[in-house]
Amino acid sequence: MKHSKVKDLLNSTKTNYEVTVKGWVRTFRNNQFIALNDGSTIHNLQCVVDFENTPEETLKRINTGTAVALTGNLVESQGAGQKYEIQVTQLEILGDCDAEKFPMQPKKHSLEFLRENAHLRVRTNAFGAIMRVRSVLAHAVHTYFQERGFVYVNTPIITGADAEGAGEMFQVTSMPLDSLPKTEDGQINYKEDFFGKHTNLTVSGQLEAETYAMALGQVYTFGPTFRAENSNTSRHLAEFWMIEPEVAFNDLTDNMDLAEDFIKFVIQYAVERCADDLKFLEGRLLDEEKQKPQAERSEMTLLEKLNFVLNNDFKRVSYTEAIAILRESTPNKKKKFQYLIEEWGADLQSEHERYLVEKHFKCPVILFDYPAKIKAFYMRLNDNTEPGKETVRAMDILFPGIGEIVGGSQREERYDVLIEKMKAIGIDEEELWWYLDTRRFGSAVHSGFGLGFERLVLFVTGMTNIRDVIPFPRTPQNAEF
Numbered sequence: 001m002k003h004s005k006v007k008d009l010l011n012s013t014k015t016n017y018e019v020t021v022k023g024w025v026r027t028f029r030n031n032q033f034i035a036l037n038d039g040s041t042i043h044n045l046q047c048v049v050d051f052e053n054t055p056e057e058t059l060k061r062i063n064t065g066t067a068v069a070l071t072g073n074l075v076e077s078q079g080a081g082q083k084y085e086i087q088v089t090q091l092e093i094l095g096d097c098d099a100e101k102f103p104m105q106p107k108k109h110s111l112e113f114l115r116e117n118a119h120l121r122v123r124t125n126a127f128g129a130i131m132r133v134r135s136v137l138a139h140a141v142h143t144y145f146q147e148r149g150f151v152y153v154n155t156p157i158i159t160g161a162d163a164e165g166a167g168e169m170f171q172v173t174s175m176p177l178d179s180l181p182k183t184e185d186g187q188i189n190y191k192e193d194f195f196g197k198h199t200n201l202t203v204s205g206q207l208e209a210e211t212y213a214m215a216l217g218q219v220y221t222f223g224p225t226f227r228a229e230n231s232n233t234s235r236h237l238a239e240f241w242m243i244e245p246e247v248a249f250n251d252l253t254d255n256m257d258l259a260e261d262f263i264k265f266v267i268q269y270a271v272e273r274c275a276d277d278l279k280f281l282e283g284r285l286l287d288e289e290k291q292k293p294q295a296e297r298s299e300m301t302l303l304e305k306l307n308f309v310l311n312n313d314f315k316r317v318s319y320t321e322a323i324a325i326l327r328e329s330t331p332n333k334k335k336k337f338q339y340l341i342e343e344w345g346a347d348l349q350s351e352h353e354r355y356l357v358e359k360h361f362k363c364p365v366i367l368f369d370y371p372a373k374i375k376a377f378y379m380r381l382n383d384n385t386e387p388g389k390e391t392v393r394a395m396d397i398l399f400p401g402i403g404e405i406v407g408g409s410q411r412e413e414r415y416d417v418l419i420e421k422m423k424a425i426g427i428d429e430e431e432l433w434w435y436l437d438t439r440r441f442g443s444a445v446h447s448g449f450g451l452g453f454e455r456l457v458l459f460v461t462g463m464t465n466i467r468d469v470i471p472f473p474r475t476p477q478n479a480e481f
């Protein structure tokens with residue numbers, strides 16, 4: 001007989017019929033009550049074992065973690081706490097679980113311990129919930145763009161272009177590292193490498209996506225990106241997933257509108273479809289907040305935070321305005337910032353971003369028109385800016401508790417300006433010949449942005465460490481599993 005999912009049974013409209021469920025035992029009480037979880041929902045299904053007619057040896061094998069198949073009548077539960085239960089008539093042990101050795105005991109584990117057991121942590125309520133929410137958010141991303149006629153583009157993971165400037169890159173080679181082929185002048189001879197050239201893992205699909213936007217109009221990527229930044233923070237991964245829409249004929253304002261609408265859509269999508277998981281995660285966050293001193297506790301619950309984002313416009317602020325606010329801020333005057341803001345032109349650190357979002361504006365903020373010097377070469381230079389104070393049509397979206405969640409810009413569509421800029425910072429135009437072609441053949445205004453998928457999942461789940469929202473995190477000194 002085909003087995004049913006716990007989620008469907010808990011939503012059943014009828015009772016008194018025979019069902020089979022398969023899953024893992026979460027707890028086994030009084031030699032009689034199995035709380036069964038099959039991953040379809042955060043809720044367990046109570047399954048009542050007929051212990052008088054079940055051999056002692058079988059009962060002994062029912063432990064936390066044991067995989068079982070249970071058949072019986074679905075009935076209204078007599079006990080408190082659940083609507084339905086199964087009165088088990090047939091019990092099959094599918095896979096034993098050594099109760100003594102199983103690391104996922106039914107008690108509270110630290111997140112550090114769970115990271116060390118990333119292959120088993122998904123068997124806990126919290127990680128089951130996080131990963132289901134992550135999956136729904138991924139679906140939301142595709143739904144949003146597909147419903148609006150965007151074309152999904154798979155940009156390369158191995159790239160020959162290392163000029164994006166988004167971060168340190170991981171090299172890709174098939175050459176033996178202990179005996180690298182050399183050229184006559186002693187340099188590494190990449191001609192002998194697999195691709196006949198120096199290659200890396202991509203830090204972003206943007207440059208390739210731009211070429212596609214110049215034909216398909218509206219495109220988006222959703223794929224893994226890699227950065228070898230040695231930043232061991234709770235916001236950085238060496239391997240993370242990024243969503244990068246790119247739209248022909250969009251200017252910076254259109255780009256901001258798209259990003260805000262998109263973020264609200266995917267959050268709404270998760271709020272509507274992940275009510276049980278989010279309710280659980282909200283409780284988890286409340287417990288965690290209780291450990292903190294009163295002053296550091298969040299004023300809002302998880303769902304209040306999500307609804308706040310859905311119901312309020314993001315505040316749009318220019319870099320110049322932001323610098324003025326930061327310069328006059330208490331932490332700057334009292335020298336509480338690690339990096340004090342003195343001059344226009346300073347790069348913003350996460351402490352500044354979080355001050356603006358969490359203390360000053362108390363809502364998501366879109367910062368735009370950054371100094372050209374601190375942003376990537378491909379961003380559109382603003383017309384009429386003072387020499388030395390040039391700005392580009394960049395925008396970053398800053399979120400409470402997260403900092404930067406989106407980075408994007410209107411792109412420099414003018415061939416001459418782009419070439420000048422590349423020369424000034426020493427980017428090889430030969431290497432990016434194909435990118436420059438987009439500006440030679442039918443160039444047009446266009447814009448796009450990148451949303452860090454894990455940072456979005458962090459925000460929606462209320463987790464605080466990015467290592468806890470991706471199944472197997474890759475960070476400096478850590479590539480286990």
Ligand code: 4AD
Nearest residue numbers: 204206236237240244405406407408448449450452
């Ligand atoms: O701001 P970034 O570097 O922008 C780009 O890569 C552009 N090419 C995007 C575009 O315009 N198409 O990265 C975009 C976002 C950041 O805002 C952040 O959310 C996320 O990617 N991100 C990271 N997430 C996790 N770990 C890291 N190391 C990240 N670096 C960036």
Ligand code: MG
Nearest residue numbers: 396404406407
């Ligand atoms: Mg950025």
